[in-house]
Amino acid sequence: MAPFAHEFPFDPAHGLALADLLRVPAPDAPGDFAAFWRERHAEARAVATAPQVGPAEEERDGVRLHGVTFTSVGGVRLGGWLALPVDGPAAHGFVVGHGYGGRGEAGPDVPLPLPASAAILPCVRGTGSRSLLPGVPDDAAGHVLHGIGSRDTYVIGACAADLWCAASALQELLPGLAGPGRLGYLGESFAGGLGALALPWDDRFAAAQLTVPTFGNHPLRLTLPCVGSGESVRAHHREHPEVTEVLRYFDAATAAARLELPTLVAAALFDPAVPPPGQFAVHNALPGPRELEVLSAGHFGHEGLARETAALARRRTRFFRRWL
Known part of the structure; x- marks a missing residue:
């Protein structure tokens, strides 16, 4: 039985217990998976991000928040926020x-995980207010x-590049944070x-x-109903089954199998928006130091939410x- 009473027309736990979820694998990668992503990364690292910082908008939780804009791949100008420590350098x-x-x-x-921290909080292309x-x-x-018709045009690849460019903008604005292993x-x-x-x-x-x-x-994921963006992909796949070849290049679990950074994953047993098996597949694939925080639910309000949120923080x- 699902652990929470709900009105969804499907089980957001998909009938799986923790032991089942810990066995969900990552799909095999296309032969040129790494080459595809390394080429995208190299393109993003070559961008002159030209960050511009606006006046302070507010101050809270030990940081001063400014508006920020920067350039990403394709010459697209993006916006977001820059958080700077109120006292002292980052x-x-x-x-x-x-x-x-x-x-x-x-x-x-905010707050950020550590005191004396700075952060860039970008809105990736096509999202947010900025x-x-x-x-x-x-x-x-x-x-x-x-x-989504092509791996070269799929917006998800460009959004990943927006994160790389955001990192470049942050390190340009704060040279003390430049270099590998600083973020x-x-x-x-x-x-x-x-x-x-x-x-x-990205070694930064x-x-x-x-x-x-x-x-x-x-x-x-294509077999599991949900109320999140995955349901849109499922509907598209029913009319365009060939999209599975594009999705192979944008599988977070496949990529996680190459992620050697220490990674903390918080994955939920019950989630109507992001099916839990996909969440755990990301964790299970990680080859490097990893930690797992098991949440009762994701994208779902419940009595223990505040307690679990505080514990995760x-x-x-x-x-x-x-x-770090």
């Missing part, structure tokens, strides 16, 4: 992704299908999957947290204190 740096809800003008969630683009749908169901990554849901895709190829990152990551094990601090 000792740590983070790139912080966002879920498919985007980021509104309320700004990003990176909307003509022709790119800003709703999850439309965005996740944009350019941490935080990504939840959509950004959890993007992080798994982006991080194996020392550690990562991926919370309820999406895009894991696409062949299995404490573990995140311990994790990044060890590795």
Whole structure:
């Protein structure tokens, strides 16, 4: 039985217990998977990001938040926020992704995992209030299908590149954080999957947290109903089964098998938006130092949510204190 009462027309636990989820594998990679992603990464690293910082917008949780813009692949100008320590220089740096809800003008969630930290919190292309683009749908169901007909045009690849360019912008703005192994990554849901895709190829990152990551094990995801962006992909696949060949290059679990950074994964047993087997496939594939925080539920309000959120925040601090 599902652990929570709900009104979804399917079981968000998909009948699987923790022992089952810990056995979900990653799909095999295409032969040129690594070459494809390394080429995308090289293209992004060659971009002159030309970051520009706006005036301070607010101050809270030990940081001062500024608007920031930077250039990403294709000459696209993106926006987001830059968080700077209120007192003293930044000792740590983070790139912080966002879920498919985007980021509104309320700004990003803080605090950051470690004191004396700076962070760039970008809105990837077509999302949030600061990176909307003509022709790119800003709703999850439309965005996740944009350019899906080819691996070279699929928006998910460009969004991963936006994270690499955000890292470049942060290191340009704060030269004290430049160089390999100086950054941490935080990504939840959509950004959890993007992080798994982006991080194996970038030596600037020392550690990562991926919370309820999406895009894991696409062949299995295509069989599992949900209320998230995966349902849009499932519907598209029914009319265009050939899309499976494109999705092979954007599988977060396949990429995670090449992610050797210390990684903390928070994966849920019950999740109506991101099927749990895909989340656990990302964790299970990791070859490097890894930690797992098992959540009762993701994308779902429940009585223990505040307690689990606080526990995860404490573990995140311990994790990044060890590795960053």
